[in-house]
Amino acid sequence: MGVVLGGSSLQLVAYVNGERVDATEMAHRPWRDLVKHPRYAELVLIECGLRAKRVTSHMGRQYFAHYPSLECPVVHKSESPQHLAMKQALKDRINAVPGWTAEVEAAHPERAWTADVLATNTDGRRLTFEVQLSQQTEEEFVRRSQRYVDDHRPGVGCPQRLRLVPGAAADDRNGLR
Numbered sequence: 001m002g003v004v005l006g007g008s009s010l011q012l013v014a015y016v017n018g019e020r021v022d023a024t025e026m027a028h029r030p031w032r033d034l035v036k037h038p039r040y041a042e043l044v045l046i047e048c049g050l051r052a053k054r055v056t057s058h059m060g061r062q063y064f065a066h067y068p069s070l071e072c073p074v075v076h077k078s079e080s081p082q083h084l085a086m087k088q089a090l091k092d093r094i095n096a097v098p099g100w101t102a103e104v105e106a107a108h109p110e111r112a113w114t115a116d117v118l119a120t121n122t123d124g125r126r127l128t129f130e131v132q133l134s135q136q137t138e139e140e141f142v143r144r145s146q147r148y149v150d151d152h153r154p155g156v157g158c159p160q161r162l163r164l165v166p167g168a169a170a171d172d173r174n175g176l177r
């Protein structure tokens with residue numbers, strides 16, 4: 001994989017000193033004023049650690065992207081605004097369910113995986129959701145899911161994993177209802 005300049009990878013979450021800054025959790029005004037924040041220059045994308053900037057779409061949607069003219073050695077997952085909107089909508093629906101809280105682009109502490117949406121119950125159960133807009137081969141889904149299965153470290157656990165395909169019933173691979 002070669003080095004790409006800039007890149008248009010859009011993300012919902014950036015980090016400052018390891019702490020999440022979630023674009024889906026920010027009201028319009030603090031989002032607009034984020035560029036004036038003293039630590040704005042410390043915002044990075046999690047996968048490459050390179051500087052991030054905030055981007056607002058014509059529709060008013062809020063994203064993070066590479067700061068211009070950075071050479072990034074990482075090939076980020078390329079996700080459409082539609083895909084990102086699905087993640088946010090899913091998070092909002094889960095948060096409306098008593099006992100559950102959700103966050104988008106939830107990263108494993110050691111970055112073994114990033115869940116599109118991670119839902120956590122007050123009883124400790126966790127579910128990860130993968131939003132899928134295009135057809136994905138079975139092998140690809142199994143390969144990506146394997147990263148979760150491989151995660152057996154104590155205290156981290158292995159979240160149940162569900163796949164969501166808009167227009168179809170959720171793929172209930174784990175027998176959960």
Ligand SMILES: [Zn+2]
Nearest residue numbers: 048050072074
């Ligand atoms: Zn990058």
